[in-house]
Amino acid sequence: MNIFIMGAPGSGKGTVSSRIKEEFNLNHISTGDIFRANIAGGTPLGLKAKEYTEKGLLVPDEITNNMVKDYLMNLADKKNGYLLDGYPRTLDQAKAFEELTKGTDLAVDRVIAMDIPFEELTRRITGRRTCKNCGEIYNIYYKPPKKENVCDVCGHELSQRKDDNEASLKVRLDEYAKNTAPVIAYYDDKGIVSHIDASKSQEEIWSTIKETLKNK
Ligand SMILES: [Zn+2]
Structure with a gap:
């Protein structure tokens, strides 16, 4: 089972991710881990990515996409699949990843979207x-x-x-929503998104997710 998890900062993604990873024996990976591993390992993609980050530029999608795919392909222990956090960030990345993994065991099966109203998030963060x-x-x-x-x-x-104030939170969230909304819509069209009401209690959230993934 291969999963993407998406949620705004403060949506409780981290807590949920560690529970999914334990329960379903998945590799929990963030794009940060992938970048660090490639750069530290001096892989050709890592070296290219480093050129961009050192100039303060965004790493082009093509490099990111291939880095993610390589990383997933070369995991020593593939376990029951992966739980990927922080990717795809844009619609272009989502489409490219689909092309790169079509028909392989790396294709994504399920997207978990941690949905949370802005007011609730504001209380969580500013409080x-x-x-x-x-x-x-x-x-x-x-x-x-x-x-x-x-x-x-x-x-x-x-x-x-x-x-942790409302103005700075709004900037972070707007940026997140602008990029992520089209990605979630893209997977919604494919019918593979589980929308989770992240304003519920942790136990309620967890039982919903567990049911969703078990019945997949
Ligand atoms: Zn104290």
């Missing part, structure tokens, strides 16, 4: 507070500290990450 002393994480809406702005565990003052 986030962390303790720099002990690392405890809070959310003023969902998991507030007993005393305002003070860590329950160690009594240290809580802080908020600078870019």
